[in-house]
Amino acid sequence: MPVGLSEQEIERVDELVGTRRKVARGMPLYLSGEPFQSLFAIRTGFFKTEVVSEDGREQVTGFQMAGELMGLDGIGTGQHNCDARALEDSEVCVIPFNRLSELSREIDTLQHHFHKVMSREIVRDQSVMMLLGTMRAEERLAAFLVNLSQRFVSRGYSATEFNLRMTREEIGSYLGLKLETVSRGLSRLQDEGLLSVSNKNIRIHKLDDLKKAMSPRC
Amino acid sequence: MPVGLSEQEIERVDELVGTRRKVARGMPLYLSGEPFQSLFAIRTGFFKTEVVSEDGREQVTGFQMAGELMGLDGIGTGQHNCDARALEDSEVCVIPFNRLSELSREIDTLQHHFHKVMSREIVRDQSVMMLLGTMRAEERLAAFLVNLSQRFVSRGYSATEFNLRMTREEIGSYLGLKLETVSRGLSRLQDEGLLSVSNKNIRIHKLDDLKKAMSPRC
DNA sequence: ACCGCGCATTGATCAACGTCAATAATGAGC
């Protein structure tokens, strides 16, 4: 992942991320409470992370796709603090954390890179807080779809046509809404002509207008 | 902050956090968009952090008190991504980030400690996401007060009697509520006999019941 | 290809919270 390394350094980073692991759709990569030992970089596939509170409430805290790092929440306590579950058959690289720590003490580019990744995770979480704290249902949905679109396009896929890997209920959990509200919101965006929904397939017709729909009503 | 260092290491960490800075009530410690250079550890006082979105929406993302670290959000982009503002006259230690990076490459206890702090920040943000996504107004308020109580008690102050440093509006922004809802919620908790509110002064009478009030209604 | 269950859509109703408004109380600054 990091750039600007020497041949030799690249080799050492490569052997750091030696082992791989396949996770079948629906199966956990890790569960809350399990001892933390490794970070995971997604090679292929799609995951959700979910926290469960003491009183049984569940909340999806994020959806992760290829190239993204999972498990950062476990460093602080030495135990994973959320469940990570594959939304489709997936493959991850296993990154033993103590070896990452050692290596990042020697390769400062790697250290910087790792710090940046953690920091961006904090910023990402804060923007979700803003979404949950200030946006209305349809705005949240628009923001969610625009975010997905951008992440797909940065991976070389279409910005305007993609398949959702998660259910309405999971989207709702992530956005702080009930699944019915998600469904209604999608129908409404469709009625307004911004996109077409057919189950999990999304075709965005007016990406600009969808971005505008993230802001308070006209 | 870290423990288990040798005399010499402690000395080096001490000189890392050399300079201090006073921030008067209402003044910013840093603003969104400013270049990121340092982290800040609060010595005394009380801060809020606040993000402002493109369309002008504001959201308080946290309240920080003595011993807590601010500025982690700036590492990823090299710019601060939120405003940090003092809620009372405060003093912070300035921690130049590149020197922290260097030193943490040499002192692995420091490195581990720093990674844990960042990770805990991620976990904290996720629990706020859960609060915003799943809790009702009164539950959010109860959770907020219990959290404050715990943080005060871990600093040697009373768990049951303290002064809020922030306005109802700031509490509301943090909890995704309007200030009127915050005010009504506090009045309601008072009517139920769980606590007494007099402006910014809070006296918790039944901490256990307040904790129960964080869960869905009886 | 078929079956069955999980997932999605849509409608009707309701409660929670937001909005608007009026008033009261505080405390910061002079």
Add this chain to the structure above:
DNA sequence: GCTCATTATTGACGTTGATCAATGCGCGGT
């Protein structure tokens, strides 16, 4: 100590999204 602006409280009403319910559809598994 006084004054004014800021902050807080409370009420009446409106809106949004949750809840309850019924139906339909699609996809995974065999």
